[in-house]
Amino acid sequence: MTQAWDAIAGEAVRRALACVDGPAYTVLPGGARLPQTSAPAVVGGMLERLEVEPGHRVLEIGTGSGFSAAVLSRLVGPGGHVTSVDIDARLTGRAARLLADDGCRNVRLVTGDGTRWAPESRYDRVIAWVTPVRVPDVWVRQAAPGAVIVTPVHLAPLARAMAVVRLRRGAGPDRLAADLLMPGGFAEARPEPHDQWPVPSYGVDALTRDAAGRMWWVAAEWLRAHEPAVGMRLLELMITDGRGGTGWLGAVDLHAYLMAARPEGLTTAALGDQGWGVGCSDPGGVALAGLSGDLFVAGASAAAERLDGWALEWRERGRPGMADLVPRLHRRGSGWDVRAAVP
Ligand SMILES: C[S@@+](CC[C@H](N)C(=O)[O-])C[C@H]1O[C@@H](n2cnc3c(N)ncnc32)[C@H](O)[C@@H]1O
Numbered sequence: 001m002t003q004a005w006d007a008i009a010g011e012a013v014r015r016a017l018a019c020v021d022g023p024a025y026t027v028l029p030g031g032a033r034l035p036q037t038s039a040p041a042v043v044g045g046m047l048e049r050l051e052v053e054p055g056h057r058v059l060e061i062g063t064g065s066g067f068s069a070a071v072l073s074r075l076v077g078p079g080g081h082v083t084s085v086d087i088d089a090r091l092t093g094r095a096a097r098l099l100a101d102d103g104c105r106n107v108r109l110v111t112g113d114g115t116r117w118a119p120e121s122r123y124d125r126v127i128a129w130v131t132p133v134r135v136p137d138v139w140v141r142q143a144a145p146g147a148v149i150v151t152p153v154h155l156a157p158l159a160r161a162m163a164v165v166r167l168r169r170g171a172g173p174d175r176l177a178a179d180l181l182m183p184g185g186f187a188e189a190r191p192e193p194h195d196q197w198p199v200p201s202y203g204v205d206a207l208t209r210d211a212a213g214r215m216w217w218v219a220a221e222w223l224r225a226h227e228p229a230v231g232m233r234l235l236e237l238m239i240t241d242g243r244g245g246t247g248w249l250g251a252v253d254l255h256a257y258l259m260a261a262r263p264e265g266l267t268t269a270a271l272g273d274q275g276w277g278v279g280c281s282d283p284g285g286v287a288l289a290g291l292s293g294d295l296f297v298a299g300a301s302a303a304a305e306r307l308d309g310w311a312l313e314w315r316e317r318g319r320p321g322m323a324d325l326v327p328r329l330h331r332r333g334s335g336w337d338v339r340a341a342v343p
Pocket residue numbers: 036037038043061062063064065066067068069085086087088091112113114115129130186188189190191192193194
């Protein structure tokens with residue numbers, strides 16, 4: 001049977017993935033799946049971009065089930081080493097036992113905030129499975145010259161406006177270049193263990209639950225100049241007046257384009273049990289495109305017309321998607337913001 005990762009991973013990553021007994025890491029004794037687990041296809045795609053070679057020293061942030069650490073252990077081989085950090089001691093303890101049973105003697109498990117600290121070493125490769133607010137300096141400082149870093153990032157200061165970026169460190173820690181973006185999103189890195197994964201910890205401007213307990217949130221930079229009540233009113237409108245419509249084929253690419261173009265009014269939002277969307281909002285309403293292209297509109301405002309205009313621009317520019325965008329790095333505080341440009 002063709003595995004999902006065949007399309008995205010090369011020979012070495014495919015072999016390493018095939019060697020690991022995934023369920024041994026990701027399935028709990030009662031049969032449920034450990035929530036902090038990445039899908040093998042996602043692990044394969046990101047590890048392919050990491051360009052791991054035998055003998056490399058790898059820093060992994062977000063051990064989770066230990067599955068990706070087991071794959072990395074095979075990729076670096078007996079001459080290499082993996083340091084895997086997770087904020088949750090229950091997970092590093094569990095992964096340590098599983099990796100030992102699996103014979104992975106080249107993996108060290110560490111409990112802590114991997115966005116702030118990692119055991120000192122000159123890592124050849126750094127991979128994160130959680131999204132930092134910005135790429136932290138500590139990863140770049142602890143990386144060796146020529147090191148590759150693959151991490152999810154926010155392309156805009158809005159919840160879920162995410163992509164995965166590949167970075168290459170030059171001779172000095174201030175010499176960092178970004179050469180690739182791919183679609184992908186992970187939960188945000190947290191300063192302490194957390195079980196509430198569906199609630200974004202970054203970039204949300206108003207959040208509520210409807211009568212059935214379903215979560216709704218909205219994120220838009222214009223909301224930050226207003227009282228919190230404005231965001232709550234918008235959510236109320238979305239819950240009580242939300243209606244669907246036909247949107248656009250290729251909405252994932254439209255999302256990527258909008259995260260790069262960042263037009264005034266750009267909005268991300270979670271829609272109860274209807275997934276989430278990217279689009280436009282103003283105090284009178286919202287218009288959002290869901291992942292499958294469905295349209296979600298609430299209120300009476302110019303938002304739908306403006307979103308139509310943005311989609312037209314996107315089509316006129318050849319429908320660029322994430323892989324067409326050019327990553328740009330901006331030094332900010334103790335790290336680097338990643339933004340995207342439409343070529
Ligand atoms: C998507 S899971 C990792 C999945 C893992 N790659 C696998 O194959 O199962 C993300 C993990 O990051 C951890 N995490 C969250 N914030 C963190 C932080 N600040 N430092 C280190 N780990 C963190 C979470 O506890 C969670 O286990």
